Amino acid sequence: MKTEFTPTQLADPDIGEANTILRKCVHCGFCTATCPTYVLLGDELDSPRGRIYLIKEMLEKDQKPTAEVVKHIDRCLSCLACMTTCPSGVNYMHLIDQARVRVEEHYTRPLADRLIRAMLAYVLPRPGLFRMGMMAARLAKPFVGLLPGSAKPSHPPTVFDRMRAMLALAPGALPPPGPAGGSVFPAQGTRKGRVALLQGCAQQVLGPNINQAAIRLLTRLGIEVVLVADEQCCGSLTHHMGHDDDALRRARANIDVWVREADAKGLDAILVTTSGCGTTIKDYGYLLREDKAYAEKAARISSLARDITEYIGTLDVQWPQPKSEIVVAYHSACSLQHGQKIRELPKELLSKSGFVVKDIPEGHLCCGSAGTYNILQPEIARRLRERKVANIASVKPDIVSAGNIGCMVQIGSELKNAEGAPIPVVHTIELLDWMTGGPSPHNAMPQDK
Structure with a gap:
């Protein structure tokens, strides 16, 4: 991609990095096939290639972000599937993160949007406050039906859409806290x-x-x-x-x-x-x-x-000799398979520990969790979750294994088997612990299936 940044602009390390990233893009379009928002919405501007063009124009012309640009940047999940697909090595992660900083610095969001974002940014990183918030959400959950109706899918989500999403994700009960820092x-x-x-x-x-x-x-x-x-x-x-x-x-x-x-x-x-x-x-x-x-x-x-x-994977583990018949569908979190390029190892460890491991169709597509995305973009997140849940159900697993708490909450809130019973969604490490002498995960099936 041709860029036309001035020498003064390029003196800024962030712009210099953006220029390097942009110049690697060759408009091939491979990224569109694996981008969840493009797959769902079919809008070029909701593909990595489209967003790259918008970011280039914004940075190159030193423009303030417009509402249209912000809409498409906000719709990006940062799942990084495009980076796995890209043959040119475009570091989209660093580019979209830079664009988000520019949006926050130079764009004034509607008041309700600013307030909910500020609340999420303040509460979620603080476990004590987050626990209090989840307890309050549990009390408010029965009254979710009193909230005004949802926005049309083509419209930006309202504050009530986001409140509904938060309440829907809140668990019915919270486990007791774990050990404290310093242990x-x-x-x-x-x-x-x-x-x-x-x-x-x-x-x-x-x-x-x-x-x-x-x-x-x-x-x-x-x-x-x-x-x-x-x-x-x-x-x-x-x-x-x-x-x-x-x-x-x-x-x-x-x-x-x-x-x-x-x-x-x-x-x-x-x-x-x-x-x-x-x-x-x-x-x-x-x-x-x-x-x-x-x-x-x-x-x-x-x-x-x-x-x-x-x-x-680097340790000498004595894996159990008897093999179980428990079928585990492995959900590869985007941040693990695309962000860290760890794809096969978790499945290999699960297989060594005795499980029958199955891949999930369309495993490269995001489940819609993506940090705060399932709250800030609830309609797109809902559609992605439904797609993911349907793909998981198609392999008829006994348990789903994942390596990210956000995915576990997102998927587990809707996943059921053919009889309508919930399918347990547990962390990979819980299953490895179980099969090497630890207790069964609290919501997993009995070991003697």
Whole structure:
């Protein structure tokens, strides 16, 4: 793609990076076939190629974002399927994130939109507040029918559409909190390694059992696990909302506490059980590349970051010899398969642990969760969820395995078998823990199927 940035513009490191990304795009259109919004809506401007053109015009002409441009940027899920498909290596992730920052800095959204975005950006990264919000949502859920009607699919979502989406996703009950930051879990037997485990934000509230399963499995395998004190949200949520100051502040705070822990007692890895967080932490080195005080430390932390399945794959695990007949449909979270390029390893681990593993048709397409997307774009998210649920049901699984809490909540809210009973959606690490001596996940089927 030809660009015409001025030398003054190119002196800005972000514009220089955008120019490099844009020039790699050859308009081939391969990305349109795997873009969920283009597949659903059929609008060129809701494809990566179309958005790239809009972003180029906005940046090159130094224009303020228009409502039309913002609409199409907001509709992007950041699923990154386009990056997996692109033969030219266009780093769409960094381009769309830069566009979102520009939108937040130079576009004034309607008041209701600003308020709900501010609320999400403030509450979700704070587990204590988020837990209180989920408790309030549980009380409000019976009254959702009193909200005004939905907007037409062709219209922007209203505040009431978004409130309905939030209430629909709220669980009926919350599990008790997991262990606090600063906790250390010694290895069983001879210690073979030491890792930090990201505590997460929403996952602390919605699925603390996930990290508890990871701790059980890791310590059985001789790995000491630490939940580092003073750890914060990784910054992923606010980063993808264009709130870069908040996201980078959180990244720096985490880098400081993780470097301190690594220097004091050593860390072989920083493990992540929420793949959306993992994609962002692995990108800290890029995000802070211009920060002289943090660039080197950020790159060090990114190099230590591992998805939990990546690390388990390096360990000597004694997998069970008897094979089960439990059929597991593996849902590959976008942030794992497209963001981190981890596609086959989780399925291989599940298969080794004894499950019958099945791929899901259209597995490259997003389920519609995408951080806050299923709240901010509820109609598109609903259609993507229905498509994903239908594809999962077609393989007739006993259990669905995933590596991201957002996907688990999104899919699990609607997934049922032919008899109308809910199909359990659990984290991959919970199944690996179960098959190597841990307890059955709380909502999984009995082991002796």
